[in-house]
Amino acid sequence: MSDEDFFEDLAKSFPILKTDIEEEDIYMVHTRMEVFAGYTNNLIVENNIPEIIKCFNFLESRIDLMSDSLDNALNVSYCEALLLGKNAKKMAPIVQIMPKKLSVAYAEYEQYYADIWKRYRDSGQ
Numbered sequence: 001m002s003d004e005d006f007f008e009d010l011a012k013s014f015p016i017l018k019t020d021i022e023e024e025d026i027y028m029v030h031t032r033m034e035v036f037a038g039y040t041n042n043l044i045v046e047n048n049i050p051e052i053i054k055c056f057n058f059l060e061s062r063i064d065l066m067s068d069s070l071d072n073a074l075n076v077s078y079c080e081a082l083l084l085g086k087n088a089k090k091m092a093p094i095v096q097i098m099p100k101k102l103s104v105a106y107a108e109y110e111q112y113y114a115d116i117w118k119r120y121r122d123s124g125q
Helices: 003-013 015-023 029-046 049-060 068-084 088-095 100-122
Strands: none
Touching: 003 015, 003 029, 003 049, 003 068, 015 029, 029 049, 029 068, 049 100, 068 088, 068 100, 088 100
């Protein structure tokens, strides 16, 4: 799946994001993914579980089709925004409603971040 096809599908599935997605440079995959991450974070604040599930299912249905750049943006922009963003302390129950592939991607990024933090802490800096 091309990056542009992904974001066209995203804008069709979530029309509220269309303008924000289109305002970002088409080559800035990470900033476009951050728009979606921000939307998901706002839904978590609102505790809008049905719409959160819709976001997660959108990603789940495309994970195996993602280009390398989309896969990287999923981790670095989307998962990181959930892991470290304003809802970081609320994520335990949210992760429980993630579909399998997305929850694996999230857990792998969470472990990656924990490993980086441990190396930094152990370095004494």
